[in-house]
Amino acid sequence: MLARLLSRVRTKTRAWARKRHGDDPDPLILSGRRIYILPSSLGVAFGFMVFAMFIGAMNYGNNLALALTFLLGALGLTAMHHCHRNLARVRISSAVTEPVFAGQLARFRIAIENPSRIARHEITVGNDHGIARPGRIECGERIILEVALPAQRRGYLPLDHFEISTRHPFGLFRAWAYLHMPIRCIVYPRPSERDAAPPPVETDTGGAQDTARGDEEFAGFRAFHVGDSPRRIAWKAYAREQGLLVKLHAGTAVASHLFDWNMTKGASVEARLSQLCRWIEDAYAGGRAFGLKLPGTHIPPNVGPAHRQRCLTALALFDGSMP
Amino acid sequence: MSATAAIPTARRFPLFTQQLIWVAGCFALTVAPHLGDVRLWLALLAAATVIWRLAIELRHWRLPHKWLRIGIAFAAMLGVLATYRTLNGLEAGTAFLIVMGAMKLLETRSRRDLTIVLFVAYFLLFAGFLYHQEPVLLPYMLVAAWILTATLMRIHQTAPVTASEALRATGKVFLQALPFAVLLFLLFPRLPGQFWAVPPRQQTMTGIDDEVSPGDVSELSVSGQIAFRVKFATDELPQPSQRYWRGPVLHDFDGRTWRRPQYPYVERPLVPTGESYDYRLVLEPHNRFWLFALDAPTRWPRGARRTFDYQLLTSRRVSTLRAYDLQSNTGYRVDGPLPRLLRQADLRLPPNRNPRAVQLAQKMRAAAGSDLAFVQAVLTMFREQEYFYTLEPPRLEQDSVDDFLFNTRRGFCEHFASAFTMLARAAGIPARVVAGYQGGELNPLNGYLIVRQSDAHAWSEVWIEGRGWVRVDPTAAVAPERIERGLTAAISDEESVPGRIFARSTLLAQMRNAWDALNTYWNDNVIGFGQEQQRSLLAALGIKDPDWRQLGIGLVIAVIAFFACLSLYLAMRYRPPRRDPLVQTYEQLCKRFAKRALPRAAYEGPNDYLSRLAAQRPDLARELDEVRQLYVSLRYGPAPLASELSRLKHLVNQLKV
Numbered sequence: 001m002l003a004r005l006l007s008r009v010r011t012k013t014r015a016w017a018r019k020r021h022g023d024d025p026d027p028l029i030l031s032g033r034r035i036y037i038l039p040s041s042l043g044v045a046f047g048f049m050v051f052a053m054f055i056g057a058m059n060y061g062n063n064l065a066l067a068l069t070f071l072l073g074a075l076g077l078t079a080m081h082h083c084h085r086n087l088a089r090v091r092i093s094s095a096v097t098e099p100v101f102a103g104q105l106a107r108f109r110i111a112i113e114n115p116s117r118i119a120r121h122e123i124t125v126g127n128d129h130g131i132a133r134p135g136r137i138e139c140g141e142r143i144i145l146e147v148a149l150p151a152q153r154r155g156y157l158p159l160d161h162f163e164i165s166t167r168h169p170f171g172l173f174r175a176w177a178y179l180h181m182p183i184r185c186i187v188y189p190r191p192s193e194r195d196a197a198p199p200p201v202e203t204d205t206g207g208a209q210d211t212a213r214g215d216e217e218f219a220g221f222r223a224f225h226v227g228d229s230p231r232r233i234a235w236k237a238y239a240r241e242q243g244l245l246v247k248l249h250a251g252t253a254v255a256s257h258l259f260d261w262n263m264t265k266g267a268s269v270e271a272r273l274s275q276l277c278r279w280i281e282d283a284y285a286g287g288r289a290f291g292l293k294l295p296g297t298h299i300p301p302n303v304g305p306a307h308r309q310r311c312l313t314a315l316a317l318f319d320g321s322m323p
Numbered sequence: 324m325s326a327t328a329a330i331p332t333a334r335r336f337p338l339f340t341q342q343l344i345w346v347a348g349c350f351a352l353t354v355a356p357h358l359g360d361v362r363l364w365l366a367l368l369a370a371a372t373v374i375w376r377l378a379i380e381l382r383h384w385r386l387p388h389k390w391l392r393i394g395i396a397f398a399a400m401l402g403v404l405a406t407y408r409t410l411n412g413l414e415a416g417t418a419f420l421i422v423m424g425a426m427k428l429l430e431t432r433s434r435r436d437l438t439i440v441l442f443v444a445y446f447l448l449f450a451g452f453l454y455h456q457e458p459v460l461l462p463y464m465l466v467a468a469w470i471l472t473a474t475l476m477r478i479h480q481t482a483p484v485t486a487s488e489a490l491r492a493t494g495k496v497f498l499q500a501l502p503f504a505v506l507l508f509l510l511f512p513r514l515p516g517q518f519w520a521v522p523p524r525q526q527t528m529t530g531i532d533d534e535v536s537p538g539d540v541s542e543l544s545v546s547g548q549i550a551f552r553v554k555f556a557t558d559e560l561p562q563p564s565q566r567y568w569r570g571p572v573l574h575d576f577d578g579r580t581w582r583r584p585q586y587p588y589v590e591r592p593l594v595p596t597g598e599s600y601d602y603r604l605v606l607e608p609h610n611r612f613w614l615f616a617l618d619a620p621t622r623w624p625r626g627a628r629r630t631f632d633y634q635l636l637t638s639r640r641v642s643t644l645r646a647y648d649l650q651s652n653t654g655y656r657v658d659g660p661l662p663r664l665l666r667q668a669d670l671r672l673p674p675n676r677n678p679r680a681v682q683l684a685q686k687m688r689a690a691a692g693s694d695l696a697f698v699q700a701v702l703t704m705f706r707e708q709e710y711f712y713t714l715e716p717p718r719l720e721q722d723s724v725d726d727f728l729f730n731t732r733r734g735f736c737e738h739f740a741s742a743f744t745m746l747a748r749a750a751g752i753p754a755r756v757v758a759g760y761q762g763g764e765l766n767p768l769n770g771y772l773i774v775r776q777s778d779a780h781a782w783s784e785v786w787i788e789g790r791g792w793v794r795v796d797p798t799a800a801v802a803p804e805r806i807e808r809g810l811t812a813a814i815s816d817e818e819s820v821p822g823r824i825f826a827r828s829t830l831l832a833q834m835r836n837a838w839d840a841l842n843t844y845w846n847d848n849v850i851g852f853g854q855e856q857q858r859s860l861l862a863a864l865g866i867k868d869p870d871w872r873q874l875g876i877g878l879v880i881a882v883i884a885f886f887a888c889l890s891l892y893l894a895m896r897y898r899p900p901r902r903d904p905l906v907q908t909y910e911q912l913c914k915r916f917a918k919r920a921l922p923r924a925a926y927e928g929p930n931d932y933l934s935r936l937a938a939q940r941p942d943l944a945r946e947l948d949e950v951r952q953l954y955v956s957l958r959y960g961p962a963p964l965a966s967e968l969s970r971l972k973h974l975v976n977q978l979k980v
Binding site (some may be wrong): 005042045046049055056057060061063064065066067068069070071072073074075077078079080081085086089115116117118121122124133134135136139140167168169170171 | 456
């Protein structure tokens with residue numbers, strides 16, 4: 001009950017703050033005027049303690065006890081200023097966020113830079129789904145913290161809002177700012193169950209090559225090292241007095257698939273994309289080449305992580321309303 | 324990343340163990356000032372739990388079972404209740420805090436538990452000030468508060484901080500908060516008196532009691548503790564023989580012990596005759612209801628009253644150091660006859676006790692002829708017969724006066740006063756015993772007269788028709804130097820007397836005086852800081868006769884000013900580092916060309932950009948070329964010249980973009 005009420009209050013204040021400050025650019029230097037600060041539960045307890053001490057000291061008319069009370073009270077209020085200043089004027093920007101599959105947790109990476117002369121402490125980012133482990137930023141340096149958000153659907157997942165906050169120095173106060181930066185993450189379709197449909201048969205063999213492995217093609221020379229096989233020494237080059245060189249070979253012919261949208265007839269758009277995604281993942285894991293054919297998109301067969309990313313992104317951003 | 328770089332390599336314990344060690348240390352640190360005030364078992368309990376919990380942590384033992392902890396906590400609570408019979412009041416409250424902290428420490432396994440123990444430590448620190456207000460304690464307490472707060476920081480920071488980092492950071496915040504705390508202390512309106520009654524401390528404190536048996540005062544005299552300090556309004560002090568500080572007046576005698584009467588009597592007011600003295604008396608807490616005043620008080624502050632036998636009583640126990648402004652007259656008389664009831668009370672003797680003394684008194688009274696002559700005769704007897712003044716009198720039989728007068732003949736002031744008063748009553752003269760202090764030592768450094776427990780004294784008062792109450796000090800007959808020069812002079816060298824060492828060494832005496840002057844200053848200006856001092860402080864600032872509202876306004880202004888200063892200071896501390904002047908100049912140039920639709924492309928270095936500018940603005944080509952050469956030379960050249968930088972700045976400023 002209370003938790004729900006608190007959550008509603010939080011949503012309302014965030015909406016109000018968004019109206020007040022508007023959406024934020026990326027990167028952003030955090031202005032001190034948009035930082036909110038309130039005592040934490042520890043701070044409230046500390047406040048009660050100081051108040052109890054104050055009553056006691058006044059009652060006993062004890063000046064030293066009163067002095068201790070005032071010192072602790074002043075300490076708390078000074079700490080409040082430190083807490084606020086610890087967050088003001090940091091530079092916040094987005095860092096590269098890894099794409100995820102639908103159903104996974106997207107981890108948005110936020111870079112926080114300290115352009116000041118002294119270190120910032122206990123700075124963290126978070127949203128309703130959790131808070132990152134607070135970090136310390138030395139002057140002129142930056143740290144990268146992650147905000148998690150569950151990715152439910154394929155496509156672009158915007159990080160609508162998050163908070164940057166700190167409890168430095170004693171945890172008595174929490175200073176925070178609501179941020180609405182244009183950060184998004186690509187969400188691939190969720191891969192369908194393995195073996196739900198077998199991958200299409202190889203359409204081609206030797207049409208694609210994996211240049212990272214194998215010894216199919218001549219790839220160049222390098223200097224001879226002890227232990228190299230004599231069969232690989234370029235004797236012709238040696239005869240030309242170019243020194244002992246070794247012939248290098250690379251590239252291997254791999255099985256190659258072409259995954260076509262039309263092969264997945266019958267199912268819904270999302271299920272078809274999931275099936276394609278599963279095939280791509282399996283082919284990638286097996287080191288085989290694959291190409292992708294979607295309505296309006298054709299990616300020729302290839303291998304490697306960049307190719308996989310290209311194909312999966314095409315699936316993620318596929319416009320299902322197209323025929 | 325920086326967060327990992329900050330972790331020092333020489334780390335011995337895991338984070339929680341370190342935090343626990345610190346919190347346990349804080350608990351020990353704040354229990355320590357209470358060791359002298361709480362029962363021994365509480366101190367042992369605190370020490371045992373600290374050691375036990377640390378051993379559990381370091382040896383990786385298991386925490387004690389829940390029921391064992393509950394059992395110990397229950398037993399400790401019962402112990403507190405049995406010892407103090409209450410949970411209210413300072414002593415019981417402190418004991419309760421110690422038990423609570425110790426029990427919580429025993430079950431500590433989370434940050435929340437650590438925080439609770441730390442809060443208990445804060446309260447113990449606070450309670451320490453309620454017990455002790457000596458100046459030496461303040462640095463200890465401040466350092467403890469510092470360490471406690473550094474511990475708070477350590478347990479509430481997620482990123483690891485080393486002990487020295489936490490202490491340094493906390494120390495800085497403390498120093499910044501200090502001016503604010505001082506402002507609050509000086510300006511916060513003080514209330515007179517307590518707003519709810521706190522049960523008094525049960526602990527007995529040394530001091531003159533309202534019961535005097537043989538041996539009581541001599542026991543007290545061994546203590547060198549200060550009873551009170553007196554500052555006279557003028558430089559003129561009463562003569563040593565006049566310095567009788569009146570305390571409880573004792574009427575009821577059971578043959579051995581003198582007590583205050585259970586009911587007040589009626590008596591005629593005294594008429595001051597002698598010299599009048601105004602003075603301020605700073606009374607050390609003695610946890611009793613009476614004040615001491617120069618014999619006899621004629622003016623006293625509100626909240627005190629004078630009894631029928633000219634003794635000052637307060638409405639509350641004197642449990643904290645307080646100053647009282649008093650006036651006394653060293654001489655007085657009482658007109659008219661003694662009221663009948665009081666006369667009866669001051670003549671009453673227990674039947675069948677001290678028969679030999681009663682006989683002696685009646686014989687001497689018959690021989691003397693008048694009351695005054697009888698008094699003289701008794702004093703002469705003390706002086707001329709073999710009676711001795713000693714700090715170590717022998718124990719007396721049940722009929723103490725008989726035993727003293729005819730057997731032991733050795734006694735301290737209470738023996739002589741008791742014997743004299745009893746003899747007077749037996750002779751038909753109303754008489755009573757007055758307990759208090761006699762003498763006092765002047766501290767030349769600040770003009771305070773210091774009266775110690777070793778100045779405790781007892782004397783008699785007899786009613787002489789036509790003169791009223793007359794003070795008779797039988798001790799003066801036996802040992803006149805006690806009255807004139809104090810205890811040290813009156814007691815023979817074989818007996819140990821407090822303060823003798825100071826009487827022999829001037830250097831030590833001077834040091835003692837300086838120490839006491841410091842304490843007095845502390846008492847007057849820090850502990851005793853109240854409405855009056857606040858008023859004079861504000862008067863010095865030009866605010867005459869401030870009321871609550873003005874104090875409040877002053878406080879608000881001071882607070883706002885303080886936070887403005889703090890904000891500015893922090894903004895300065897957090898400002899970005901100064902930029903390179905060369906970069907600044909270059910960026911200024913870029914900005915100016917950007918306004919003329921010639922912005923620098925993201926991929927362009929200074930060389931390319933300035934060359935492109937020179938090509939596109941032939942009118943500025945010569946200057947831009949020089950700017951380019953200067954920039955390259957300053958940035959990459961072997962020994963950049965200051966003159967080159969100023970030339971570059973000049974060129975950029977003069978450039979008509």
